[in-house]
Structure formats: structure tokens, C-alpha cells
Amino acid sequence: xxxxxxxxxxxxxxxxxxxxxxxxxxxxxxxxxxxxxxxxxxxxxxxxxxxxxxxxxxxxxxxxxxxxxxxxxxxxxxxxxxxxxxxxxxxxxxxxxxxxxxxxxxxxxxxxxxxxxxxxxxxxxxxxxxxxxxxxxxxxxxxxxxxxxxxxxxxxxxxxxxxxxxxxxxxxxxxxxxxxxxxxxxxxxxxxxxxxxxxxxxx
Amino acid sequence: xxxxxxxxxxxxxxxxxxxxxxxxxxxxxxxxxxxxxxxxxxxxxxxxxxxxxxxxxxxxxxxxxxxxxxxxxxxxxxxxxxxxxxxxxxxxx
Numbered sequence: 001x002x003x004x005x006x007x008x009x010x011x012x013x014x015x016x017x018x019x020x021x022x023x024x025x026x027x028x029x030x031x032x033x034x035x036x037x038x039x040x041x042x043x044x045x046x047x048x049x050x051x052x053x054x055x056x057x058x059x060x061x062x063x064x065x066x067x068x069x070x071x072x073x074x075x076x077x078x079x080x081x082x083x084x085x086x087x088x089x090x091x092x093x094x095x096x097x098x099x100x101x102x103x104x105x106x107x108x109x110x111x112x113x114x115x116x117x118x119x120x121x122x123x124x125x126x127x128x129x130x131x132x133x134x135x136x137x138x139x140x141x142x143x144x145x146x147x148x149x150x151x152x153x154x155x156x157x158x159x160x161x162x163x164x165x166x167x168x169x170x171x172x173x174x175x176x177x178x179x180x181x182x183x184x185x186x187x188x189x190x191x192x193x194x195x196x197x198x199x200x201x202x203x
Numbered sequence: 204x205x206x207x208x209x210x211x212x213x214x215x216x217x218x219x220x221x222x223x224x225x226x227x228x229x230x231x232x233x234x235x236x237x238x239x240x241x242x243x244x245x246x247x248x249x250x251x252x253x254x255x256x257x258x259x260x261x262x263x264x265x266x267x268x269x270x271x272x273x274x275x276x277x278x279x280x281x282x283x284x285x286x287x288x289x290x291x292x293x294x295x296x
């Protein structure tokens with residue numbers, strides 16, 4: 001297991017811990033202990049980084065193109081977790097201050113998850129067979145062409161779903177069942193999956 | 204910003220977009236790519252160099268041959284589609 005320390009991902013993990021350290025004295029203790037709230041997502045960030053680096057380093061060393069995509073995707077995953085941590089911390093402080101849930105926390109979380117899906121999906125077609133990131137089946141892991149086809153389609157689906165999730169989080173009224181909206185987004189993603197490869201086949 | 208400019212410059216040319224479509228089906232050598240076009244091999248080589256500099260294709264050595272592989276992101280492919288739709292006559296067969 002080889003893990004190379006890279007400055008940008010480590011800076012994101014460190015920033016998540018620093019945010020916790022700064023806001024720790026004001027964290028409420030009526031739901032979870034402040035220590036749990038302060039540590040759970042930064043530690044998740046660190047573990048995810050270690051896991052993805054250890055699993056993906058061999059494939060990244062074989063292909064410079066994949067190494068670039070791997071680093072970019074890992075960084076985006078960590079940024080999403082760290083940003084989620086920031087929303088949780090500030091949301092908890094806001095909850096304690098206003099004694100109720102705030103709209104921006106719900107909308108902000110939706111936008112963040114949508115943006116994460118969009119950014120990661122955008123880079124999926126640039127990955128090559130590896131055990132860490134992408135659609136990993138025995139068929140795709142053993143056949144580079146199959147990997148590239150499947151992950152290209154998965155990228156389109158993820159980008160469509162991400163964009164739909166952002167739109168839902170921003171514009172759908174909070175009382176509306178989001179599940180139904182996200183179901184509609186799923187159908188849109190499925191349409192992208194069917195239409196785009198067919199357009200490719202026309203070439 | 205320079206990389207973004209290189210991507211737009213690379214995608215602006217219909218022959219280069221056609222090369223990307225061809226590589227999307229499978230990796231190919233520069234000779235195989237040149238066979239599909241009326242342009243000369245050096246012209247295709249120049250197009251491939253522009254695509255490689257923009258990061259849209261990668262060259263992988265496979266024994267004696269160099270295979271070109273597609274390396275586009277989803278957004279770059281959508282830009283490619285948009286450019287095709289804006290200039291439908293620019294498509295090469």
C-alpha cells in the first residue's frame with residue numbers, strides 16, 4: 001500500500017479540522033456531542049483520502065492521463081465532504097441561534113451534493129481501469145475499451161443528475177417531495193444515457 | 204485559462220472534432236486516423252498535436268506503435284456537440 005502525500009488534498013483535510021477547532025466552543029450539544037460533530041466529517045475526509053490513494057496509486061502510476069483524472073476527482077470528493085462539514089457546523093450554530101432549521105441549509109446541501117455529482121461525473125470519462133474510482137465490474141476492469149465506454153455513459157448520467165439536483169435544490173419549494181423531483185431527474189438522466197450513445201453510434 | 208483556450212481552439216476545427224468522434228469508438232494509431240481523412244498524414248499529425256496539447260487525447264505507446272486515446276470530459280464533449288450543432292455544415296464524413 002503506497003500513499004503519496006499531495007499538498008492540495010491534505011490542505012482540504014487540514015482546513016476541515018481547522019474549521020472544527022475554530023467553531024468548537026460554540027457547537028451545541030443537544031443532538032450529538034460537539035466532539036463528534038467536530039471530528040466526524042474531517043476524519044471521514046482523511047479516511048477517504050487514504051483509501052482512494054492507496055487503492056488508486058498503482059493504476060495512477062501506470063497511466064499519466066488517469067493519474068491526472070484520479071487526483072482531480074479525489075480533490076473534488078474531499079472538497080465536497082469539507083464543504084458539507086462547513087454547512088453542518090454553520091447550520092448547527094444557526095440552528096442554535098434561531099431555534100429552528102434554516103432554509104439555506106437544506107438548499108445549500110442539495111446544491112453542494114449536485115455540484116459534487118456534476119464535477120465528479122464530468123471527469124469520469126477520463127479515468128482508466130482502476131480499483132478506486134468509476135464503474136468497476138470484472139468486465140470493465142479487464143477491458144479498457146469497455147471501461148471507457150461505460151464510464152463515459154456514467155459520466156453523462158452523473159452530470160445530468162447533478163445539474164438536476166442543483167436545479168431542484170434551488171428552485172423547488174421546500175414543501176415539495178424532493179424524492180419525486182429527483183425521480184424526474186433520474187428519468188432525464190436515463191434519457192441522456194439512451195440518447196447520447198445513440199448519437200455517438202450515428203458517427 | 205491557457206488550457207481552456209487550448210481546448211476551445213482545438214474543438215473549433217471540424218476535422219479535430221471528427222478525429223475525436225473517431226477515437227471515441229476505439230484508440231487508433233495516427234496512420235489509422237489519417238486513412239479516414241482526405242488530408243495528408245502531416246496535417247493529421249498537426250491536428251493530433253493540437254488535441255494532445257489541449258489534453259483532449261493522450262498518446263500511449265503500445266510496442267512499436269503509438270495509440271491515440273480519447274481523454275475528454277463530459278463538459279468538453281457537450282461543447283463539442285454545441286459546436287457541431289452551431290456549424291452543421293462543418294461536419295466531415
